[in-house]
Amino acid sequence: MNGVLIRIAFRNLKEHKTKTLIIGILITLGIAILVVGNSFTDTIKQGIAKNYIANYTGNVFIASSSIKKPSLIISNEMLESTPKIVPDFSAIQNHVESLPEVTGTTGQINGVALGKWNEVGEAFMLLFGVDATSYQNLFPQGIKLTSGSFLTEGEPGIVLSKTVAEMFEKSAKKEIKPGDTIVLSSMNNVSGTKIREVTVKGIHDYGDASFDLSYVCFIDQETLRILNGMVLNTADSLNLSGTEAASLGTFDESSLFGSDSASLVTDTVDADGPIVGNDWTNVLGDTSQRAYLNETNPDAWNYMLIKLDNQNQAPKVIAQLNEYFTANSIDARAWNWLDGAGMSAKLADTISVVFNILLFVIAIVAIIIIMNTLVISVSERYGEIGTMRAIGAKKGFVRKMISLETLMISLVFGLVGVILGILIVLIMRGIGIEASNQFMQILLGGDVFRPVVSIRAIILSLVTVSLVGLIASLYPVSVALKISPLEAMNKG
Incomplete structure (x- = not known):
């Protein structure tokens, strides 16, 4: 049964070359962009991580919690x-x-x-x-x-x-x-x-x-x-001894500025006699606590x-x-290097997130376009589908046939897109991308940027194209299965 399905799916794709090529070109370009874009961001992230860990931050750091x-x-x-x-x-x-x-x-x-x-x-x-x-x-x-x-x-x-x-x-x-x-x-x-x-x-x-x-x-x-x-x-406050407090006296408005009955400057007599020699240095008593705190x-x-x-x-x-x-x-906590590396190091992660959001939007647009193209293709094959249903083909057979066609388009052109993306990355690596200003030098990690093909990007691309194909086939399949065999044969 699988062999028959594959032959039928392949024949249908050949007979509808124009629509197959439209869908295929969209998938190829989308996957190529995905491979190139993710290879760029992965190379930038790896370069920044290697540079910061080796020269500025280490792998992990500890700070107060x-x-x-x-x-x-x-x-x-x-x-x-x-x-x-x-x-x-x-x-x-x-x-x-x-x-x-x-x-x-x-x-x-x-x-x-x-x-x-x-x-x-x-x-x-x-x-x-x-x-x-x-x-x-x-x-x-x-x-x-x-x-x-x-x-x-x-x-x-x-x-x-x-x-x-x-x-x-x-x-x-x-x-x-x-x-x-x-x-x-x-x-x-x-x-x-x-x-x-x-x-x-x-x-x-x-x-x-x-x-x-x-x-x-x-x-x-x-x-x-x-x-x-x-x-x-730093937690302790400065505590004055009794001698120190007494020597400073009580500070209020009268003692600072005098009163109506007191002159601003008064003569005082020390009962113990005048202060001589180094006695001035001892007027505040023991200052060891302040020395300790400083x-x-x-x-x-x-x-x-x-x-x-x-x-x-x-x-x-x-x-x-x-x-x-x-x-x-x-009262301490350990962090990953990126948490404390500053805005420049986090820029690549931010760009990667933004890039993948854009790719998600592009993927949705691609699903809609592929879905509409498949619906048109299915509508042109009502007679064929009706005949197949009339001679005994179950709904599951029709569902598998259309899904297989979509999957074949997605995988074949997806692989073409991966190869195209790899070639573009290799060409750019050979040529090198020159950073024209300081912002680009920070972003690209140097004067000349040479991207590396990302295995993660390739795997992500193939998974993405498979999901796009699967999701895009759901509505056309449901349209095809809603039509009764007799109605489909009459339309055909």
């Missing part, structure tokens, strides 16, 4: 409140590094600052506070110096990005070089405005990685902790960056870490 929308580049949530740090960083790091999938970790502090150079040069910058040794070990190819050197362990300093260096030079009309000193100012909600002078160690260039990364400057972690107000205990926290990091043997292990590691945090009541 109070951060709802983390960003490894810049986070408004962190800038608008007290520093949100990974709790018990050292303990978590020891646990993470004990996992067999993990190949390395490092800490990162994020910040922003306004830089001043020679009184006239100014630049805004994003800051990555890092441990020089562990950061370079985790991202050995991520830092591309154009002059000078990277940070040295235990020494304050800053490595400017090429973009920030150019901002200084444009405003100062002079070239900034390693060895120059700049003044950084930043504001936080813990210790207010902080100003620090740092020496420029070098200048680096992230190239065309992304627009937001172009403002990133590396700074030693201790200086950034000071700028961010990452002190040992010491930076050496274990304070906004993020822990983690590299794995394989990105495919990321979901498993993230689940394990989050279970560990929950079980031990640790």
